[in-house]
Amino acid sequence: MTLEDVRKDIDKIDDQLLVLLNQRMNLVHKVGEIKRSTKAIIYRPEREKQILDRMNAQNDGPLNKEAIEAIYLEIFAAARNIELPERVAYLGPEGSFTHQAAESRFGAMSEYMTLPTIKSVFEAVDTGRAKFGVIPIENNQEGIVYETVDLLNEMNVNIAAELKIPVHFALATEAENPSKIKRIYSKDIAFRQCRGFLNKYFEQTHPEEIQVESTSKAAKLAAEDPESAAICSEIAAKLFALPVLFNNIEDNSQNRTRFFILAKNFVNAKSENDKTTIIARLPDTDKPGVLANFLQDFKKSGINLTKIESRPYKGDEDFNFWFFIELEGFYQDENVEKVFKKYKNAIKWLGSYVRNT
Numbered sequence: 001m002t003l004e005d006v007r008k009d010i011d012k013i014d015d016q017l018l019v020l021l022n023q024r025m026n027l028v029h030k031v032g033e034i035k036r037s038t039k040a041i042i043y044r045p046e047r048e049k050q051i052l053d054r055m056n057a058q059n060d061g062p063l064n065k066e067a068i069e070a071i072y073l074e075i076f077a078a079a080r081n082i083e084l085p086e087r088v089a090y091l092g093p094e095g096s097f098t099h100q101a102a103e104s105r106f107g108a109m110s111e112y113m114t115l116p117t118i119k120s121v122f123e124a125v126d127t128g129r130a131k132f133g134v135i136p137i138e139n140n141q142e143g144i145v146y147e148t149v150d151l152l153n154e155m156n157v158n159i160a161a162e163l164k165i166p167v168h169f170a171l172a173t174e175a176e177n178p179s180k181i182k183r184i185y186s187k188d189i190a191f192r193q194c195r196g197f198l199n200k201y202f203e204q205t206h207p208e209e210i211q212v213e214s215t216s217k218a219a220k221l222a223a224e225d226p227e228s229a230a231i232c233s234e235i236a237a238k239l240f241a242l243p244v245l246f247n248n249i250e251d252n253s254q255n256r257t258r259f260f261i262l263a264k265n266f267v268n269a270k271s272e273n274d275k276t277t278i279i280a281r282l283p284d285t286d287k288p289g290v291l292a293n294f295l296q297d298f299k300k301s302g303i304n305l306t307k308i309e310s311r312p313y314k315g316d317e318d319f320n321f322w323f324f325i326e327l328e329g330f331y332q333d334e335n336v337e338k339v340f341k342k343y344k345n346a347i348k349w350l351g352s353y354v355r356n357t
């Protein structure tokens with residue numbers, strides 16, 4: 001077979017794919033009409049997860065799980081846009097890891113709002129300026145983002161979904177090789193996470209390390225200065241057309257960040273593998289046993305708690321705390337409901353959503 005023959009066969013398959021994709025979108029359009037007439041929610045993460053699981057179970061390659069997910073997440077995002085175009089706010093700047101997270105879930109077709117602070121993302125969702133908001137909640141190396149936890153306590157928005165993405169840094173530069181680099185721009189945390197790489201490649205030349213507020217700002221500056229480089233995300237390098245010289249330069253390749261997708265008045269349907277996030281404001285936490293009894297009630301009901309963080313009441317003179325708690329299960333599960341009922345005045349439910357591994 002010649003190259004031309006193979007390409008002809010590929011063209012035939014693409015023709016069929018397009019017909020099938022459009023057939024799928026016609027069905028999606030019908031789903032959209034049904035949802036509109038019943039005022040149902042467009043975004044159904046648990047249904048998308050179910051489709052992905054089904055595809056992965058019957059897949060026998062050569063596409064791997066990651067490729068199947070990337071392709072289908074883009075199809076879902078396009079589908080949701082056909083049902084109803086929905087604006088997505090995310091913590092910027094453009095090219096940030098949150099931007100990458102937002103695009104991975106809402107695709108290239110969605111309308112995005114780039115906002116400068118986590119609080120402004122919450123406000124956009126709260127006021128309806130955006131249907132969804134994407135913000136970081138924790139990094140597996142650096143821990144929880146307290147600003148997000150505090151805003152979940154203060155504001156009234158729900159968690160529609162969680163997602164986790166690997167944090168990979170790139171060294172992007174116009175320079176031909178590391179010896180020509182005199183300055184490196186990045187964020188403090190990125191310098192810290194790439195120390196091993198920097199020591200190895202810049203042992204002789206010791207370029208100046210210039211801290212800026214975001215890795216995408218670093219990419220922008222490096223794009224204007226050929227004697228410099230940026231430590232940034234791949235999406236940021238792409239945004240400023242900055243060539244990537246080295247990829248995955250972080251010391252710890254297990255580095256992952258977890259994000260929440262926020263929405264106003266959002267309730268998911270139950271899936272097979274749900275998590276629930278709540279805030280607990282227990283009275284008298286300075287008295288012995290209050291927290292222990294509360295936690296015991298979860299244990300007695302066979303509920304696995306996956307996270308508990310304590311936070312101070314702002315403006316409070318005493319040392320009282322409220323708690324950010326995550327557990328396995330759905331809010332309507334019998335055992336979960338029972339504990340929630342007992343503490344109904346103390347618990348603020350933030351969301352139950354399909355677990356993302």
Ligand SMILES: C=C(O[C@@H]1C=C(C(=O)O)C=C[C@H]1O)C(=O)O
Nearest residue numbers: 028031042043044047048076079
């Ligand atoms: C089409 C639907 O709406 C959305 C799009 C989906 C899809 O493209 O398959 C799946 C779930 C929803 O997020 C649906 O709910 O079935």
